[in-house]
Amino acid sequence: MSFEPSDRIASLPTGIFAELAAKKRAVAERGLSLIDLSVGSPDLPPAPFIRQVLAEAVLDGAKYEYTLSAIPGFAEAVASFYQRRYDVSIDPSREVVQLMGSQDGLAHLALALINPGDIVLVPDPGYPIYAASVQIAGGQLVPMPLRSEHGFLPQFDAIPVDVARRAKFMVLNFPGNPIATIAPPSFFEQAIAFAKRHNILIVHDFAYSELVFDGLRATSILAYPGAADVAIEFNSLSKTFNMAGCRIGYAVGNRQALSLLQQLKSHIDYGVFRPIQEAAIAALTADPVHLDEQVRIYERRRDTLVTGLRNADWQQVPNVHATMFIWAPIPSGFESSRAFSLDLLESSGVVVTPGDAFGREGEGYVRIALVQSEGLLAEAGQRIAAYLQRH
Numbered sequence: 001m002s003f004e005p006s007d008r009i010a011s012l013p014t015g016i017f018a019e020l021a022a023k024k025r026a027v028a029e030r031g032l033s034l035i036d037l038s039v040g041s042p043d044l045p046p047a048p049f050i051r052q053v054l055a056e057a058v059l060d061g062a063k064y065e066y067t068l069s070a071i072p073g074f075a076e077a078v079a080s081f082y083q084r085r086y087d088v089s090i091d092p093s094r095e096v097v098q099l100m101g102s103q104d105g106l107a108h109l110a111l112a113l114i115n116p117g118d119i120v121l122v123p124d125p126g127y128p129i130y131a132a133s134v135q136i137a138g139g140q141l142v143p144m145p146l147r148s149e150h151g152f153l154p155q156f157d158a159i160p161v162d163v164a165r166r167a168k169f170m171v172l173n174f175p176g177n178p179i180a181t182i183a184p185p186s187f188f189e190q191a192i193a194f195a196k197r198h199n200i201l202i203v204h205d206f207a208y209s210e211l212v213f214d215g216l217r218a219t220s221i222l223a224y225p226g227a228a229d230v231a232i233e234f235n236s237l238s239k240t241f242n243m244a245g246c247r248i249g250y251a252v253g254n255r256q257a258l259s260l261l262q263q264l265k266s267h268i269d270y271g272v273f274r275p276i277q278e279a280a281i282a283a284l285t286a287d288p289v290h291l292d293e294q295v296r297i298y299e300r301r302r303d304t305l306v307t308g309l310r311n312a313d314w315q316q317v318p319n320v321h322a323t324m325f326i327w328a329p330i331p332s333g334f335e336s337s338r339a340f341s342l343d344l345l346e347s348s349g350v351v352v353t354p355g356d357a358f359g360r361e362g363e364g365y366v367r368i369a370l371v372q373s374e375g376l377l378a379e380a381g382q383r384i385a386a387y388l389q390r391h
């Protein structure tokens with residue numbers, strides 16, 4: 001028997017990540033140890049108090065029923081976190097939707113909002129689910145290029161008016177993956193004005209809201225006047241609290257968009273495991289001092305890797321002030337992002353992600369994730385230096 005994939009599945013790209021995974025296996029089988037800087041999954045554990053709450057709840061046999069939606073206290077915990085961290089007031093009864101990770105919301109939002117053929121504006125390069133979710137829902141993608149000459153910010157005046165008029169929503173992601181830009185206030189104000197003018201929902205992915213270094217802070221889009229009229233924001237416990245495997249996140253902001261997402265989800269899932277929700281409440285309501293320690297860890301990792309790569313004569317490597325990613329132009333003399341990444345992996349065992357995995361505009365770049373210890377990042381720098389010298 002053979003089963004044909006749906007057109008929907010067939011339209012989704014698999015190429016680069018599958019190629020990278022196969023190459024990783026082949027290199028490891030050859031006996032070369034890998035230093036994997038290609039994944040965006042935190043290697044650090046959640047703080048001990050979070051694991052303690054989770055462990056105790058898991059042992060309670062009464063906590064295994066379907067939760068269906070957020071348990072009492074979760075939405076209030078999100079509202080209190082937003083008030084304390086971003087100075088944003090949220091009505092917990094109507095302005096919070098719990099998610100199985102922000103991916104759940106980002107993946108399903110298009111199905112709740114668009115009809116086949118509707119236009120959605122997505123950043124290019126961008127985190128892959130933005131484009132995939134629109135393709136799954138049968139929408140029409142219009143990329144917003146993020147280029148260095150514009151500080152990696154989308155240019156709204158480059159979007160033709162007839163496209164803007166037909167666009168249902170627009171995805172923004174600051175600080176972003178794969179590009180760690182922190183957008184200035186003027187950008188958010190411009191985005192809100194543009195969205196109001198053309199009746200477009202802004203979908204702001206704020207997954208890296210707390211991984212911001214050097215004394216800087218990221219702002220929630222909801223901190224800007226009028227944002228709740230046009231914006232929904234996705235956030236997550238995955239990176240802030242190292243709870244990526246727990247699968248818990250949330251969306252806040254525009255009530256109508258949230259209610260449509262909630263309505264769709266009520267047909268799809270039965271809620272997050274109660275012990276995980278309890279651990280999330282503990283995380284969101286705790287004194288955020290442990291977040292500062294985490295920021296320091298990422299700062300040191302960033303310093304180690306950026307210094308190591310620049311010493312390797314890879315001068316174009318930028319300093320980054322947020323997220324767990326460095327978005328670096330490939331060294332000169334290589335024909336493409338993919339050729340460089342695959343050859344680097346083959347020769348040195350260091351795994352980075354070719355930029356075109358995130359869209360056409362990513363060609364010429366690689367994404368390097370700070371998801372290993374300082375020691376391994378230093379070794380990665382040395383291996384890359386040796387590789388570039390040989391090349």
Ligand SMILES: Cc1ncc(COP(=O)(O)O)c(C=O)c1O
Pocket residue numbers: 040041100101102103104127173176177205207235236237238244247248249
């Ligand atoms: C930019 C961005 N958004 C969303 C997610 C999804 O995170 P989660 O579903 O774990 O909340 C990720 C994960 O890597 C990400 O990098």
